[in-house]
Each structure stands twice: as structure tokens, then as C-alpha cells.
Amino acid sequence: MMSKKCKYAIKALICLSENYQQGNMFTADIAKKGNIPKKFLEQILLDLKHAGFVGSHQGYRGGYYLIKAPKEINLAEVYRVFDGAIALVPCVSVNYYEKCEDCTDEVSCAIKREFAKIKEQSRLIMKEINFKTFIE
Amino acid sequence: MMSKKCKYAIKALICLSENYQQGNMFTADIAKKGNIPKKFLEQILLDLKHAGFVGSHQGYRGGYYLIKAPKEINLAEVYRVFDGAIALVPCVSVNYYEKCEDCTDEVSCAIKREFAKIKEQSRLIMKEINFKTFIE
DNA sequence: AATTAACTCTATGTATTTGGTAGAATTAAT
């Protein structure tokens, strides 16, 4: 399962995609529209900013806006920011590789072999889904 | 990511698959072979028993053995026992359906629409992988 | 019959993650 944080992030990005190139949006409005706790959403939008998906204007009448075109943001990269690896085991992750603690021989590991296939399929489908597909 | 419990369960099932129709195995031996904490493995094997994958003999020289043929056990069903839904959002899960708390209109929800595709792909690939594929 | 070595079951414990809140600081248009 995906974390709520990640789901909220996706909802926020959908909101901002619908408003793409039409100025910024208030956190409060995104929160209301997406039914997301405002203070929690603030954190999420900051994360999205640090990750380079959104930009912000501070001060009176400030807010958030999408930097990249909706089509140029895919689900895989957003997922990774909030929930980390797409892979189900760390040893097959490209972006978050870690050796499994219990593993004695990674080369011959059947779990690694099979879960590499799963990861690759998941990665491909999540890469195909972008925020234009969400708002259509 | 998959829980360690689920990974340990898969490792145990691989062990038992390799020993299919050759009598039972001791928890201690599976634990040693899989580098799994024995007491934790005991719980897991019990869960696998309650889920109908393995059988056991009690008492002196007792142990666990696979009930179903390795080919007849797929990854999707094992995953569900330990980590629950394959779906990334509860609203697209068949076996663990729940309405999302923050959802206002499930019918028009773009997240539901897109994540249903992801779930279906994941489900298919995980169903294809069985324990014969693991031991080959 | 006693011993031994296995599974069974329930309770407990600790560390991490998740989901969120609080509040002060900063910024900039009005």
C-alpha cells in the first residue's frame, strides 16, 4: 500500500496540473479540494518543492504552482520521493539498493531473480502514467 | 517494500518446495538455511499452516511439509497473507477493498482509475510466479 | 513410564514509521 502522504501528494499534483500555467494556488484551496489536512499538506508541498516538481511564491497572495508540464511528471518519480523504492525487496532496487540482511548469496538468489521482474514491470507501468493522464 | 515476515515466508516455502514429497522439515533447519530468527519463523510457519499452504506433524521428529504442489502456490496469494492487498490504494483492491477516507467521489476518481491498472498488472505478474519457478 | 524434541499458542517488548499538530519565522503585496 501507498502511504497517505504519497496519495495526498498525487492529489495535490493533480490539482496543480489542472491549474497549470494559470498562476499559483493556495495551500488552503488545495487542502479543501483534496480533503487533505492543511498543515500536513504544507509539509508535502514543501517536499514537492524540494524535489523540483513545484515552485512557490511567498508572502501575501503567494502559493504553489507546477514547474514541469503535467505530461513530464510521471508516477514513478513522485512515488519514490514519498514512499521510496518501487521494488518489493531492496536488493533489486536501482534507486534505493541495499543488500538484504538475511541474504547469503545474492547472485544465486531466486527471490532476487523473480522480484527483479516484478520491479521492472511496476517501474514501466508507473513511468507510463503521468499527470496528463490523470487530468484527462 | 515487502515486510521481512513476507520475505521469510517465501524463503520458507522455497525450502519446503525443494523438499516437496520428501517428508517434513524442522523449523530449526529452515531457520538455519534461510538465515531467519527461529522463533519468528515459528510464527510464520503457523500462519502458513493456517492459510493452508503447509501441514505439520507434532511431537518428536515432527516438522513442516508442503501440502500443495510448488506449482500450485503463487506469489500473489502468499503476499496477501502477510502483507495484505497487492493494490496501492484500498479502493482498487478486490480482496481488501476499503473506501478511501479522503475520497469524495469514487466513480470519477482519477487516482482510482489509474491505480486500478497498476494493481491489475501487479496481480497478473505475481500470480504467474509460483514456487516451481522459484526452485528452478 | 520417562524423556526428549518437536510444534502450538499467547503475551510481551522495542524501534520505526505513519499521520498529523504546533508555532515561530520569513516574505511580500496591499
Added chain:
DNA sequence: ATTAATTCTACCAAATACATAGAGTTAATT
């Protein structure tokens, strides 16, 4: 100067993950 927004850091409670502990049950062997 005021107002209304973002920024940043700290904190907190509940749930989950990852075990460990120990008593009880079972059945082959001696």
C-alpha cells in the same frame, strides 16, 4: 503597518514491524 501567504523545525500519538519469551501440547524413542 498590516495581512496573508510560505518556510522550517520540533514534537506527539498511534500503528506497524520485527521480533523474543515462555508455558503448553504432542508423539516417537528409550
